[in-house]
Amino acid sequence: MNRPAVPRPLTEAEVIEAEAELGVTFPSEYRHYLLQVSSGGAVEQLEKTENGWWWAGNSTKRRDLLPLPFPHPDTYEDADDEFYRRLPRAEDYADEDAFSESMNGWNTEYWDFNERKTAGSFVAKEHGCGFATLLVITGPFAGTLWWDGRATSDLIIPLSLDHAGGARPVTFGEWLGRDSWDLLPPGWGRA
Structure with missing residues (x-):
């Protein structure tokens, strides 16, 4: 067209x-x-x-x-920092599957936060x-x-x-x- x-x-x-x-x-x-x-x-x-x-x-x-x-960018600066502090670390999980599941949940939540x-x-x-x-x-x-x-x-x-x-x-x-x-x-x- x-x-x-x-x-x-x-x-x-x-x-x-x-x-x-x-x-x-x-x-x-x-x-x-x-x-x-x-x-x-x-x-x-x-x-x-x-x-x-x-x-x-x-x-x-x-x-x-x-x-x-x-939202003015200043309004979510602290929340951004908090998200990164909650980033899953492999060493905190008993196995790769548990880490992967936690990471997937974090990614989903962070994607939504970034869209907002x-x-x-x-x-x-x-x-x-x-x-x-x-x-x-x-x-x-x-x-x-x-x-x-x-x-x-x-x-x-x-x-x-x-x-x-x-x-x-x-x-x-x-x-x-x-x-x-x-x-x-x-x-x-x-x-």
Whole structure:
């Protein structure tokens, strides 16, 4: 199937239907973009599929987490450390089967915990190698963009025009037309 280079904007009825189905209200700048510019283009396309409304390129994201508020990374720092302290060690188990069972349980719990770190957001732009730009849809950071750098650093950080001055996350409107790599802290990820 050939997709147009820039998908058409959505209608007001489509946006209302998508918001109702997803259990969210889109941030105003993103909503305006969907209605006036495109359902995709600069971001992953919001589309209605056989599974309902969702974003292209986000098939592995959990739908049930979208209505939850996006958590600031500082809020789970201690919990992250606690998970690693509870990492099973082979020497603490009588045999390999018991260790494997414990490790499987830990992995399942940690996978869920990691998924919750991006609750309330979707991948707006995929950058390859596990890096992505997230657009926050819900919570106090709704309408801002964040860098998911967990592939190499285990960090999610705000994309910002002013990292030296407090790193206020950019809004969707500020981000449009910019390269997410240029909104990272100085020296991050570029040799």
